[in-house]
Amino acid sequence: MKLRFAGKVAIVTGAGSGIGAAISRQLAGEGAEVLVSDINAxxxxxxxxEIRSAGGKARDFAVDVTDAHAVETLVNFATRELGGLDLAVNNAGIEAARKATANYSLEEWHRVMDVNLHGTFYCMKHEIAAMLACGGGAIVNVSSILGSVALPTASAYTAAKHGVVGLTKAAAIEYARMGIRINAVGPGWIETPLLSGHQELANTRRLEALQPMGRRGTPKEVAALVCFLLSDEASFIAGSYHLVDGAYTAH
Structure with missing residues (x-):
């Protein structure tokens, strides 16, 4: 495999499973030293x-992205212990109970916003500062297909993921001339623990019937796109939002 990230240091949040784990494995497989972070230590x-046993470089770090101080500690660890920060993938996210907008409790609404939107901002705030000190870098924020379309009874998640896309675009403009590229990806229905928790959507036949490609995506397929956007091969791509959804949103 081509070592596109040899000598690079990367942070991946929500990396304990699913998409985040797949991204961490590919980054390490292509030469990066990865700080694998997740709320689940x-x-x-x-x-x-697992990455180390396969010959890659990885350290683990438990972090709750809703805690701005904890996120700062995570980034400081990367710069102090690993020598800097070149790449970051802000992937940590949660779902919410499926219910009509007016039926959300305030606690449910704020929890989804705190993890999916505020957590992404906290990460970017500290990652950008670290990257500026290192001379530049690349960030990918993991949004969703619900960053561009909506799903009834998922207004909190939809609003948060739309917010991630907007945050990505604004920050990309601000830092483009400072050597930091910032993009977002929008995964569709991907085979992950988060999707498995969707009892309504976990029925394979029902969900696959909605897919133009007739199947769900895999975490590796999302990781391939994310790693391309982080690489020098995407050197003129910034401020954009890339779907990986098997044509679902093309309906």
């Missing part, structure tokens, strides 16, 4: 150990 530790 055991999951982060297991993914990092």
């Amino acid at each position: 055991d999951s982060a530790r297991n993914v990092a150990a």
